Amino acid sequence: MSEPTVSSAPVDAADASFSQRHPNITLTLACATCAVIVLDTNVVAVSLPSIAHSFHASFAQIEWVVSAYMTAFAACLLPAGGLADRFGRRRTLLGGLVLFALASFACGAAPSAAGLIAARAVKGVGAALLLTAALSVIAHRFAQGPARERAWAVWGMGMGIATTLAPWVGGAITQWAGWRWIFLMNPPICLALGVGAWIAIDESRDPHAKHIDAPGSLLFAASLACGVWALIGIPSHGWDSAATCGRVAASAALMAAFVCAERWQARPMIDLALFGRARFVGALLAMFGYAACAQVMMTFLPLYLQIAFGFSALAAGLGMLPFAVAMIVGPQLGAALSRRVATGGVLSAGLALIGVGNLASAACAASGHYAYVALAMLVTGTGAGIMNGDTQKAIMACVPPQRTGMASGVSTTTRFAAIVTSVGVLGAVLAVRTHSALAQLVAASPRAAQAVDSHFMASLLAGDLADAMRPLDAPVVQVLSRAAPLAFAQGFSWALLLGGGFALAAALAVKLLADAHEA
Numbered sequence: 001m002s003e004p005t006v007s008s009a010p011v012d013a014a015d016a017s018f019s020q021r022h023p024n025i026t027l028t029l030a031c032a033t034c035a036v037i038v039l040d041t042n043v044v045a046v047s048l049p050s051i052a053h054s055f056h057a058s059f060a061q062i063e064w065v066v067s068a069y070m071t072a073f074a075a076c077l078l079p080a081g082g083l084a085d086r087f088g089r090r091r092t093l094l095g096g097l098v099l100f101a102l103a104s105f106a107c108g109a110a111p112s113a114a115g116l117i118a119a120r121a122v123k124g125v126g127a128a129l130l131l132t133a134a135l136s137v138i139a140h141r142f143a144q145g146p147a148r149e150r151a152w153a154v155w156g157m158g159m160g161i162a163t164t165l166a167p168w169v170g171g172a173i174t175q176w177a178g179w180r181w182i183f184l185m186n187p188p189i190c191l192a193l194g195v196g197a198w199i200a201i202d203e204s205r206d207p208h209a210k211h212i213d214a215p216g217s218l219l220f221a222a223s224l225a226c227g228v229w230a231l232i233g234i235p236s237h238g239w240d241s242a243a244t245c246g247r248v249a250a251s252a253a254l255m256a257a258f259v260c261a262e263r264w265q266a267r268p269m270i271d272l273a274l275f276g277r278a279r280f281v282g283a284l285l286a287m288f289g290y291a292a293c294a295q296v297m298m299t300f301l302p303l304y305l306q307i308a309f310g311f312s313a314l315a316a317g318l319g320m321l322p323f324a325v326a327m328i329v330g331p332q333l334g335a336a337l338s339r340r341v342a343t344g345g346v347l348s349a350g351l352a353l354i355g356v357g358n359l360a361s362a363a364c365a366a367s368g369h370y371a372y373v374a375l376a377m378l379v380t381g382t383g384a385g386i387m388n389g390d391t392q393k394a395i396m397a398c399v400p401p402q403r404t405g406m407a408s409g410v411s412t413t414t415r416f417a418a419i420v421t422s423v424g425v426l427g428a429v430l431a432v433r434t435h436s437a438l439a440q441l442v443a444a445s446p447r448a449a450q451a452v453d454s455h456f457m458a459s460l461l462a463g464d465l466a467d468a469m470r471p472l473d474a475p476v477v478q479v480l481s482r483a484a485p486l487a488f489a490q491g492f493s494w495a496l497l498l499g500g501g502f503a504l505a506a507a508l509a510v511k512l513l514a515d516a517h518e519a
Contacts, residue, residue, distance in 0.1 A: 022200065026141055029196045031155050033093065033134040035162035036189060037127050040104075041069070042163055046170035046302040046317050047179040049463030054179065055113040059461035063232050063427050066299055068117045070420035071228050072124030073131075075221035077413040078270060080128040081136070082213065089136045090201045096129030097190045097197070104186035131412050139396055140204045152393045156331040159388050164324035167302065171317025216261045216270075223254035224417060231424025235431035235461075270410060274398060279344075282513030283394035284414050286347040289506030290387035291418035293499040294354045294380055297323065299423055300430070300492065301377075303463050308489040309370060319370065323377040323384075330385015337386070343394050344514020346386065351507035353383025358500030365493040366486060383503075391415075426495040431461055434491030441483040448479040460484055 048062050055061070084092040103123035110116035142151035173181050230247035237243040262272055274280045301323065305316040330350070337346045357380025364372035395411040435457055442448040451472050459468035465484060469477050 023141060023147075025200045026202075027138065027151055027154060029193065029200050030134040030137045030141075031158040033097075033130055033193055033197070034155065035158050036186070036193065037131050038159050038162040039166050039169065040123075040127070040186065042166035042298045043170035043173075043182055044069075045299045046167055046313050046320075047174040047182055048299075048303060049306050050174050050179045050313060051113075051116070052459070052462035052464040053467060055116070056459075056464075056467060057113040057462055058458035059427075059431060060232055060236065060458070061113045061117070062462040063423060064117045065113070065120055067228050067232060067420050067423055069120040069124040069127070070416050070423070071221075071225055072121040073128050074124075074413050074416035074420055075217075075224050076125050076128035077132055077416065078220060078410065079213065079217040080132040081410070083129070084133045084136045085205060088203045088205045089133045089140065090197060090203045092129050093133035093137070093197050093201065094194055096126050096131075096133060097194045099123075099126030100130055101187040101190035102126075104183045104190075108180040108182075108184035128412075135392070135396075135412070137201055137204070141202075152396075153331060153335060155392070156334075156385075156388050156390075157328065159327075161328060163298070163327050164321065166298070167317035167320035167324060168314075169317070170302075171312070171314035174313040176314075213262070213265055216258055216265065219254050219258035219261055223251050223258060224420070226251035226254060228420055228424055231421065231428060234424075234428035235435075239428075271399070274410075277398065278513045278516045280395070280398040282344060282347070282510045283391060283398065284410070285506055285513065286351060286387065286510045287391040287395065287411060287414045288418040289351050289503050289510070290354065290384060290391055291415045292422035293351075293358060293503040293506075294384035294387070295415070296419050296422040296426060296499070297358075297380065299419075300426065300495065304365070304489070304492045305370075306463055307460070307465060308365070308368075308485045308492070310485070319374070320377075322374040323381040326378045326381025327385035327388060330382045331388065333382065334386035334390050338390070342514060343390065344511055346390050347394065348507045348511040348514070350383045350386035350390065351503050351510060353386065354380055355383075355500045355503030355507060357381070357383060358496045358503060362493045362496035362500060365496060366489040368489075422499070426499060429498055430488075430491045430495045431457070432491075433494040434461065434487050437490040438483055438487035441487055442479055445476075445479050447473075448476050448483070451476050451480065456480075460488065 044066070048065065051057060051065060052062050057065075080092065080096075100123060103119050103126055106119035107116055107123060110119055138151055138155060142148045170182060173179070173185070226247050230244050230251060233247070234244055259272070262270055298320075301320055302313075302316045305311045305319045306313070309319070311319055334346055334350065337349060341349075357376050357378075360376035360379060361373060364376060367373075392411055395414075435452075438452055438457075438460075439449065442452060456468045459465065465481075468484070469480065472480065
């Protein structure tokens, strides 16, 4: 598919809009909006143990704090892209800022874990409106040539910087001001972005956009929610239980109904014909593998550092810096690779680095040496940095310019659906393997083995080891205080093995799809 084109007719400076006269300000504002989403998504991970302690929350509830946001986010991205195309990208962005700010305040004021989870779901809707609108603004304003390449490079670097800052910001706020301020800092930021958007972003829309596909949106959201519900329930119900199988079956049936509904639409929110193109499928697979095997680590790594190494929230944030800093270097390496190899090769190389980094992390997760883990994080982070901008660019290049809203919706839906799916799958592996490892480690102490009940495991996995130990006698505490961190590290190692293996398999599949397309 050819690159989008823009008019080359001269524009009188006096008649030009603000965006035409100051494109860099428009780009900066759109990137800043996306960065707020990335920052907010990743900053929460460091505070999860503090949230668990504040509400005495279980591991399942902590997973829902992440997954409610991600599920609503992923479920609403496609209709949000349609809204942006139909009603205007600036208008959609402003609406998203209002909803995001209000939901952030509700999160900060939440009286219970259930209230926080509900507010996080609403916040995910606002984030979907924000992200798709901002990506559409970039794709529409920078439609071709070097300006487009530079815009996406700047966007990728901005996302890397936000990812770098997130762990430290989250740890600092949690330790010095309390986890609620992680959410309460968003409303004033949203106000500043709203004023900037009103001034610096031109309104644009798809002149051929029609009605929003409400049936398809609801079916997709329900399918994703059922799938996440099934995955998060696995540690409690088991992989082959009636509850798990029933929820998986419901998710599959709803997804099949969604596909049928899209086939009946004259202008569906997803152009299903794109899935017949190898380049598009390869780009989506690359995005899925990157998010499922690298971005998801922003949720699990802070828990691992706080439980296995006993780090504080701030120390865990600083401990994440090797991963985050490497994401800034990654885009530069990706740009250098793209001048020598095709896009498929760049994506495959990034996924391969993620796979190797995850496997290296798995090998040293239970070693007790942070330096080894940090080196493995550098490898994973470099691969993630390569993928961050190139996956987005590869997907957006496969659609016509008038459907950039749809493209950004598909791209970001894939990203966050991968994260929420991976949180469920890797979380289940982490829970099951941690419980198994802990049972083996304390088998010689009957009292300690008896203490490892569902409450203990829920508190341990949520990162609140102090709550898990509170009702226990001193000798039992002495045994479990040594065994529990090691067991968690071993469970985390199994999750990393799964993630690393999937990333390497995805790297091979992406390369084969790219070669098939080019043949």
